[in-house]
Amino acid sequence: MKRRTSIREYKTILPYLARYRAQYFRGFICLLFVDAAQVLIPQFVRRAVDLISIASITDTGSNNPVGNRIFLLCLGMVGSMLLVCGGRFLWRYFIHGSSRRIETELRGRLFDHLLVLSYDFYQKNKIGDLMARATSDVGAVRMAIGMGLVALVDGTILATAILIIIFIQDPRTAACAVLPLLPITILILLFGHRVGKQFQKAQETYSAMSDAVQETFAGIRVIKSFVKELWFIKKFADTNDDYRDANMELVKTFGLFFPLITFLSGLTSLILLLVGGRRVVEGLMSPGELVALFSYFQMLIWPLMGAGFMVNMIQRGAVSLGRVNSVLETEPSIVSPAVVKRPGPGTAVNEIEIRNLNFAYGDANVLEDITLNIPRNSWVGILGRTGSGKSTLLKTMTRMVDPPQGAVFVRGVDVREWDLEELRALFAVTPQDSYLFSDSIGRNIAYGLEFPDESRIRESAELAALDRDLAGFARGWETTIGERGLTLSGGQKQRTAISRSLIMGAEILILDDSLSAVDAETEKRILRGLLAERERKIRGSRGSTAVIVSHRVSTLAYADIVLVLEQGRIAESGSPRELLEKGGFYAKMAELQRLEQGEGHG
Numbered sequence: 051m052k053r054r055t056s057i058r059e060y061k062t063i064l065p066y067l068a069r070y071r072a073q074y075f076r077g078f079i080c081l082l083f084v085d086a087a088q089v090l091i092p093q094f095v096r097r098a099v100d101l102i103s104i105a106s107i108t109d110t111g112s113n114n115p116v117g118n119r120i121f122l123l124c125l126g127m128v129g130s131m132l133l134v135c136g137g138r139f140l141w142r143y144f145i146h147g148s149s150r151r152i153e154t155e156l157r158g159r160l161f162d163h164l165l166v167l168s169y170d171f172y173q174k175n176k177i178g179d180l181m182a183r184a185t186s187d188v189g190a191v192r193m194a195i196g197m198g199l200v201a202l203v204d205g206t207i208l209a210t211a212i213l214i215i216i217f218i219q220d221p222r223t224a225a226c227a228v229l230p231l232l233p234i235t236i237l238i239l240l241f242g243h244r245v246g247k248q249f250q251k252a253q254e255t256y257s258a259m260s261d262a263v264q265e266t267f268a269g270i271r272v273i274k275s276f277v278k279e280l281w282f283i284k285k286f287a288d289t290n291d292d293y294r295d296a297n298m299e300l301v302k303t304f305g306l307f308f309p310l311i312t313f314l315s316g317l318t319s320l321i322l323l324l325v326g327g328r329r330v331v332e333g334l335m336s337p338g339e340l341v342a343l344f345s346y347f348q349m350l351i352w353p354l355m356g357a358g359f360m361v362n363m364i365q366r367g368a369v370s371l372g373r374v375n376s377v378l379e380t381e382p383s384i385v386s387p388a389v390v391k392r393p394g395p396g397t398a399v400n401e402i403e404i405r406n407l408n409f410a411y412g413d414a415n416v417l418e419d420i421t422l423n424i425p426r427n428s429w430v431g432i433l434g435r436t437g438s439g440k441s442t443l444l445k446t447m448t449r450m451v452d453p454p455q456g457a458v459f460v461r462g463v464d465v466r467e468w469d470l471e472e473l474r475a476l477f478a479v480t481p482q483d484s485y486l487f488s489d490s491i492g493r494n495i496a497y498g499l500e501f502p503d504e505s506r507i508r509e510s511a512e513l514a515a516l517d518r519d520l521a522g523f524a525r526g527w528e529t530t531i532g533e534r535g536l537t538l539s540g541g542q543k544q545r546t547a548i549s550r551s552l553i554m555g556a557e558i559l560i561l562d563d564s565l566s567a568v569d570a571e572t573e574k575r576i577l578r579g580l581l582a583e584r585e586r587k588i589r590g591s592r593g594s595t596a597v598i599v600s601h602r603v604s605t606l607a608y609a610d611i612v613l614v615l616e617q618g619r620i621a622e623s624g625s626p627r628e629l630l631e632k633g634g635f636y637a638k639m640a641e642l643q644r645l646e647q648g649e650g651h652g
């Protein structure tokens with residue numbers, strides 16, 4: 051998701067700024083007061099210095115007019131400083147507060163959008179990178195619309211006010227002293243361009259690093275079992291170094307920029323001393339005026355530095371917002387149609403019907419000419435070598451991948467014409483790689499329910515033969531299972547995932563190789579339980595269809611029909627008994643597994 055970023059990226063943030071305009075307005079009014087109070091201070095100093103320069107030794111007593119006036123000027127200075135102090139607190143509250151709120155809203159929007167995006171998006175984008183966009187990129191946007199905007203507005207107001215004052219006070223000296231401002235402006239522009247590029251690189255390396263961390267800890271079991279810790283330490287060290295190097299480039303740029311700005315602004319002091327000093331000697335300017343000019347030129351450094359910060363932050367914000375925008379602008383590839391079709395009552399005999407389905411991932415054909423009817427309340431088993439397209443076939447039924455129009459029908463309606471949520475609600479799917487959340491077993495099972503119900507949790511756990519395992523856990527349902535179910539065995543994980551789908555009571559059950567880690571006896575108990583559940587559902591006039599992918603003939607023996615997939619085509623189909631008699635792949639697998647079991651027992 052690389053793109054050329056420009057200032058136009060900020061269009062996304064404009065509606066947010068418009069919503070918080072009142073807060074920003076209050077903040078900028080406070081800034082205005084702060085700036086006004088700031089430019090007043092050198093005027094107090096000027097008067098005080100001029101009074102001191104004309105005062106004599108007799109003016110040092112407590113009751114003298116000069117001393118009293120200086121005291122009043124000091125009071126004025128303290129008042130201005132208090133105003134600056136209070137104003138700074140208020141503008142920070144209004145502007146930084148708004149930028150924090152916008153940051154939260156933008157991050158929320160990004161998260162919501164990520165959840166809407168289809169399955170294929172997550173195959174193209176790495177999780178670590180997406181995490182970086184939701185954290186450090188959104189943070190950079192906040193800096194731009196907080197401190198960046200303040201630097202822009204404040205810098206402009208303060209610099210303009212100071213320039214007007216100094217030119218009114220002494221145009222000749224001011225004109226000479228502002229000469230170094232020209233190279234400073236050029237420097238700021240060059241700096242902004244360079245920082246933009248370097249920051250983009252830094253963000254990319256940050257994404258790569260956060261991806262390396264995410265991948266390492268998600269796969270910690272595999273890493274440990276393959277004793278690959280050193281390899282991952284090196285991989286992380288490389289990404290960590292890349293991140294450091296990219297940031298070092300930024301450090302170098304800043305390291306060069308700020309001293310240069312300070313040097314050039316130091317030149318203004320020099321010019322001031324030479325030109326202004328001469329004018330004081332010539333009697334064309336008072337010493338107080340010279341001191342005030344010094345103060346003003348010192349004050350000019352902040353808007354200049356601020357301009358550098360501003361350029362940096364606005365550039366960084368644009369780069370980061372570009373990265374956020376590229377996610378927000380991605381449309382989900384699979385959505386409900388504009389006109390939704392629903393099945394009429396009793397119109398379809400087949401729960402699922404597939405007509406001459408061809409499917410490819412890019413150029414790679416995965417399913418070819420699949421035709422299949424799954425009658426309501428039947429169990430269909432699917433067997434096939436790895437990579438033969440079994441999972442893909444299941445995914446076309448729930449539109450996790452999009453089949454072509456007119457190929458896959460559920461209850462007589464093309465899946466592409468179904469409302470996506472209604473379609474998926476018909477299915478209880480246990481995918482091959484079930485994900486468990488780091489929560490209690492009970493909450494993992496009840497995950498899909500709005501209101502967890504203990505009796506339903508118990509029933510579904512019994513159906514998935516998880517009840518006996520639960521009795522062995524110290525805290526029963528409340529047992530926390532660690533990240534991705536780290537503390538459970540493979541079979542326990544699979545059965546927790548099965549319970550989680552069964553609890554939804556959906557009418558079509560899909561088990562994608564979900565019993566592979568379960569022993570033969572438990573498998574038998576689960577399948578018999580599911581068959582009994584089917585009878586109960588049918589008696590209650592509810593549907594209970596199942597599509598079961600398995601490499602085990604013992605699982606498929608419970609199905610009404612079994613299909614054998616070979617390189618995306620249906621090579622065999624029929625009842626398990628018919629397939630045994632045919633002597634094809636199914637029969638060969640049955641024989642092989644029978645021998646293996648015999649050896650295991652022998």
Ligand SMILES: Nc1ncnc2c1ncn2[C@@H]1O[C@H](COP(=O)(O)OP(=O)(O)OP(=O)(O)O)[C@@H](O)[C@H]1O
Pocket residue numbers: 173411414416434435436437438439440441442443482
């Ligand atoms: N998202 C994807 N993008 C590209 N190719 C894919 C994708 N998912 C699967 N494939 C490829 O499609 C083919 C079929 O994959 P599929 O997962 O459907 O097979 P399977 O029969 O379920 O395999 P297994 O028994 O190993 O689970 C494989 O060659 C696989 O590499």
